[in-house]
Amino acid sequence: MRALRLLALAALALLAPASHAQLAEGGARVLALGRAGVALGGDAWGHTNPAAWAGLDETRAALQASQAFGLSELRLGALAAATPTPLGTAALHARTYGFSERRETRVVAGVARSLPLSVTRRLDVGLAVGVESATTEGYASETAVLVGLGVQGDVLPGLRAGLAARNVLGLGLDDTADLRRSASTVPGLTVGLAYSPSARATLVLDADHDLDFGTSIRAGAEVLAVDALALRVGVSTEPVRFTLGAGVRAGALRADLAVESHETLGLTPAVGIEIGL
16 A cells, blocks of 8 residues: 555646646536536636636536546545636635645635626636645645636637636746645646537637646547537647546536546546536
């Protein structure tokens, strides 16, 4: 067991160069789409873009669990809730990742709203503010304040664009801070498109740039096989990953499943449950 935990710590160290891209969070739907979703609206998680909260027309609560590469020491659990108000959509998100020797815990609160540009067009904007604590056994814990910003808007009928910046306060940190903080707090920028050629199909494409480790291109497709069943597939680079998933809806309840295959480290399964209130 000790050897397995040491292996998990080594895996966490290997994950650091891929930073934000490696934690399987933000909902099983986006994970199944190759982690592309910066232009998708109406999302309770708001992980890829806090502006996505503005598209919600009802209160939603969601749970997610994932386990990177089949290791229980790399298990992640998260919950999210978002509710529309007269001033905008208010959201709360919390997640924990890792095991007793190494754990990362995050709590994020956010708000998003739609700004009218014309009679038929609007710009959705969002802000997320949170705190993340990273604790490694035998070392002092590190705490980081996180700030994320995002916008979304319709470019053409059926075509939506999104832009999001994460962990912007990290831009002012020096190189020694990079050695202490959680890898998931590295600043980054994502731009992308979501195209719906019909009401039953959506194509997404993102370019995610991590300040320290370069650019990842991500793409995915979602098709409604029937009204209650969505099928999803995706791919991303840096590192190369392929994803498959499905979503089932029954009234206000939705269940999402996803499996991601890393080019060298193996499979990461994820499951999510979401309900509209």
